[in-house]
Amino acid sequence: MSANPIQTGQFSSAERDAVYKCIFNRRDVRGQFLPDPIPDEVLARILTASHYAPSVGFMQPWDFIVVREQNTRRRVWEAFQTANREAAEMFDDERRSTYRALKLEGILEAPVGICITCDRKRGGPVVIGRTHQGEMDLYSAVCAVQNLWLAARAENIGVGWVSILRHRDLRAALDIPSNIQPIAYLCVGYVSHFFVRPELEAAGWLPRMPLREVLWFDRWHNQSGSEALLGHIG
Amino acid sequence: MSANPIQTGQFSSAERDAVYKCIFNRRDVRGQFLPDPIPDEVLARILTASHYAPSVGFMQPWDFIVVREQNTRRRVWEAFQTANREAAEMFDDERRSTYRALKLEGILEAPVGICITCDRKRGGPVVIGRTHQGEMDLYSAVCAVQNLWLAARAENIGVGWVSILRHRDLRAALDIPSNIQPIAYLCVGYVSHFFVRPELEAAGWLPRMPLREVLWFDRWHNQSGSEALLGHIG
Numbered sequence: 001m002s003a004n005p006i007q008t009g010q011f012s013s014a015e016r017d018a019v020y021k022c023i024f025n026r027r028d029v030r031g032q033f034l035p036d037p038i039p040d041e042v043l044a045r046i047l048t049a050s051h052y053a054p055s056v057g058f059m060q061p062w063d064f065i066v067v068r069e070q071n072t073r074r075r076v077w078e079a080f081q082t083a084n085r086e087a088a089e090m091f092d093d094e095r096r097s098t099y100r101a102l103k104l105e106g107i108l109e110a111p112v113g114i115c116i117t118c119d120r121k122r123g124g125p126v127v128i129g130r131t132h133q134g135e136m137d138l139y140s141a142v143c144a145v146q147n148l149w150l151a152a153r154a155e156n157i158g159v160g161w162v163s164i165l166r167h168r169d170l171r172a173a174l175d176i177p178s179n180i181q182p183i184a185y186l187c188v189g190y191v192s193h194f195f196v197r198p199e200l201e202a203a204g205w206l207p208r209m210p211l212r213e214v215l216w217f218d219r220w221h222n223q224s225g226s227e228a229l230l231g232h233i234g
Numbered sequence: 235m236s237a238n239p240i241q242t243g244q245f246s247s248a249e250r251d252a253v254y255k256c257i258f259n260r261r262d263v264r265g266q267f268l269p270d271p272i273p274d275e276v277l278a279r280i281l282t283a284s285h286y287a288p289s290v291g292f293m294q295p296w297d298f299i300v301v302r303e304q305n306t307r308r309r310v311w312e313a314f315q316t317a318n319r320e321a322a323e324m325f326d327d328e329r330r331s332t333y334r335a336l337k338l339e340g341i342l343e344a345p346v347g348i349c350i351t352c353d354r355k356r357g358g359p360v361v362i363g364r365t366h367q368g369e370m371d372l373y374s375a376v377c378a379v380q381n382l383w384l385a386a387r388a389e390n391i392g393v394g395w396v397s398i399l400r401h402r403d404l405r406a407a408l409d410i411p412s413n414i415q416p417i418a419y420l421c422v423g424y425v426s427h428f429f430v431r432p433e434l435e436a437a438g439w440l441p442r443m444p445l446r447e448v449l450w451f452d453r454w455h456n457q458s459g460s461e462a463l464l465g466h467i468g
Contacts, residue, residue: 004429004430004431004433004436005429005430006427006428006429006430009255009259009428010390011252011255011256011387011388011389011390014248014252015252015255015256015388016252016388016389018245018248018249018250018252018253019252019253019256019384019385019387019388020279020283020385020388021243021245021249022245022249022253023283023286023381023384023385024283024286025243026286026288028288040462040463040465040466041466043463043466044463044466044467045254045466047445047449047467048445048467048468049254049257049258051443051445051448052257052258052260053380054260054262054380054383054395056397057434057439057440058432058434058435058439058440058442059440060440060442060443060448062448063448063449063450063454064448064449064450065450065451065452065453065454066449066450066451066452066460066463067451067452068451068452069452072452072453083365083366086365086366087362087365087366090360090365091360095360099362102362104362104363123440126324126325126329128321128333128336128338128434128439129338129395129397129398130397131317131320131321131324131398132317132320132321132397132398132399132400133397133398133399133401135372136397138369138373139372139373139376139379139417139418142373142376142377142380143376143379143380143383145373145377146287146288146376146377146380146381147257147380149288149377150253150257150384151253151254151257153245153253154245154249154250154253154254155245155250156244156245161288161363163290163363163364163366163367163370164362164363164365164366164367165366165367166366167367174452174453174454175453175454175455175456176454177454180454183373184373193240194240194243195238195239195240196238196239196240197238198292199238200291200292200362201292202238203238205291205292205362206291206292206293206294206357208292208294209285209294211281211282211285214285214294214296214297214298215281215297215298215300216297216298216299216300217299217300217301217302218299218300218301218302218303218306218408219299219306219408219409220297220299220408220409220410220411220414221409222409226300228274229274229277229278229300231274232274232275232277232278232279233278233281233282234282
């Protein structure tokens with residue numbers, strides 16, 4: 001296909017290791033944001049990386065809203081406060097006090113918020129790959145979130161995904177029309193440090209599951225014939 | 235927090251560039267798979283990278299089914315065939331023949347399939363961060379897909395996401411119980427080459443959208459005050 005030249009694009013072991021370093025050191029950041037501004041060229045790079053996510057039928061259903069105004073972030077934070085109070089009430093007595101002690105967002109501390117949305121009508125009435133799995137447009141936008149998160153980590157920038165929010169409050173704060181689906185509100189900024197482990201794991205909320213407990217071969221809950229591969233799993 | 239030591243984990247510019255190389259050179263692979271087996275230690279690494287995706291409330295809702303049996307992949311391929319015939323009928327006359335000429339999956343050629351699922355009950359009745367956005371468990375599993383995709387690319391392995399499938403057929407082929415939600419069926423294998431551009435873009439199906447057409451500041455469809463950042467966007 002002359003319109004699509006072949007590229008070998010081989011990765012060296014050093015390049016491969018950098019990608020794994022990024023994946024294993026990515027954290028959901030809540031409490032370590034610094035006020036340092038993110039240079040425009042850095043922000044442009046991580047947004048471009050997000051825009052190069054895979055999308056079903058190449059529909060690229062996302063929009064990005066970069067939130068820098070303090071007043072706007074305060075409206076998002078107020079929506080979080082409301083939802084978080086409600087959320088605490090949903091836990092049983094034992095976990096409620098633990099929940100309340102957790103720092104779960106950095107909306108006001110992070111200098112930048114980024115909202116990623118999904119336009120479910122983009123690409124017309126029939127989209128390749130979405131004919132039998134209608135949710136694929138939403139999933140494409142989630143891939144854009146993960147690309148942004150990893151690109152930011154490689155820029156030594158922290159990202160935290162705030163999901164303790166009502167969509168209608170987020171829509172109101174950012175003037176998002178009713179036909180557009182919010183996917184993620186991300187707090188983005190430089191950080192004092194990254195933790196070695198996810199905060200909920202370190203706090204004893206839940207352990208990291210052993211991979212071998214969720215890994216099957218050829219059919220659900222089958223592990224026979226896969227001893228060699230399992231031997232390489234930590 | 236002594237249970238969670240601080241790690242600086244700074245990325246060098248070479249490491250950062252490797253992450254961007256991975257993000258920009260990832261492709262949805264359909265037609266370039268080689269039969270070469272994937273070594274167990276390599277497969278273990280990309281599965282581990284997937285398992286280290288972010289998850290809401292650290293619920294880690296995913297399971298992985300590694301599909302290597304030819305008969306099982308054939309059942310998945312048959313499900314694709316059925317869905318793809320139906321899909322072609324949904325396009326108007328003009329696009330139908332173009333659609334039919336597209337190679338959209340490599341289920342039988344790729345030596346490995348990986349199905350990623352979501353257990354929506356994992357983590358108990360109340361999950362941190364899922365109290366107001368119930369879809370966050372599904373989105374976590376999608377982040378695991380994207381981690382796997384990028385890790386595979388860094389291993390010079392191609393991945394293609396096949397979404398032209400009915401969930402019920404995929405469940406039947408892989409014995410997935412009814413309480414488990416399939417998220418993605420991925421074709422995974424070494425490839426003869428990676429294309430420079432996404433195949434649907436190269437085929438003229440849809441163009442890459444300019445990022446500046448989907449990038450807003452502080453509120454939907456606002457670009458005022460952001461000229462400096464837009465100057466860095468290609």
